[in-house]
Amino acid sequence: MSNGQWYPPEWPERIRALAAGEITAVTPRRAATVMLLRDEPGGPAVHMLRRRTSMAFAAGAYAYPGGGVDPRDDDRLVGWAGPGRDVWARRLGVDPASAQAIVCAAVRETYEEAGVLLAGKTADTVVGDIGGSGDGDGDGDGDRDGWEADRAALVARELSFADFLHRRGLVLRSDLLGAWARWITPEFEPRRYDTWFFVAALPAGQRTRNASTEADRTVWIRPSEATEAYDKGELLMMPPTVATLRQLQSYGTAADALAGAAGRDLAPVLATARLEGEELVLSWPGHDEFTKRVEPAPPPQSPNGGPR
Helix, strand or coil, X not given: CCCCEXXXXXXXHHHHHHHCCCCCCCCCEEEEEEEEEEEECCEEEEEEEEECCCCXXXXXXXXXXXXXXXXXXXXXXXCEECCCHHHHHHHHCCCHHHHHHHHHHHHHHHHHHHCCCCEECCCXXXXXCCCCCCCCCCCCCCCCCCHXXXXXXXXXXXXXXXXXXXXXXXXXXXXXXXXXXXXXXXXXXXXXXXEEEEEEECCCCCCCCCCCCCEEEEEEECHHHHHHHXXXXXXXXXXXHHHHHHHHCCCCCHHHHHHHHHHCCCCCEECEEEXXXXXXXXXXXXXXXXXXXXXXXXXXECCCCCEC
């Protein structure tokens, strides 16, 4: 039985075209995604969304909330709490401005797609539930004072994340995130992302919802259950998603996973392709389970059944 590995049928053709110099690799966009965890009996569950089948990239695949960096977050003064930008720069392997933008992307995308905000009025507080109707007192426990309007403005890029935090009198809680992994989309893909994966625990008093226009379903699922469904071919996923789910299985609580993030290797994982005779071999260094071997396509047939 085949598993649920996402594998676009056009990849072999694009790999050969790249090797022949017929196409040029595009520069990957910086991106961030967050594995949001909550404790349940038997171990933590992770929040996942299923990408709509109409999406141009990874249609139908299960993934975490995430998306591209907003360039405005590189050089804006962002309300900030937790480890400083220089600390994050060393951890992520980038300059401080880029580190700020990547961390902002992780927090902003989690808010945009899951309705969960890792921010508070002070460095040791976090907003309450902002997904439903509330008393409108502005402390994060309702939507009457325009939370949803602000979220929609962030999605439309009409409002920068720095301005959103300033308007709300909030600071980003970078201490609620742990950097987990870094994966770069293969060079032969037309849509490429340099993605940092983070882990975070669902803040007390907040709840997730499907706030993304890119998803048709969201679930809370234990990592072991998700990978078992992937192995059976029941859930479609990209290699980075499967790899990080397997890594999460050894942690008994969300707090354990967050603590374990500090020791994670953030060396980027980039797929490579090579030809062995006529066979195309696609592999992800350090992740042998995703290796694909693709036989050359058979020659086209003539009307009488023989090769043309």
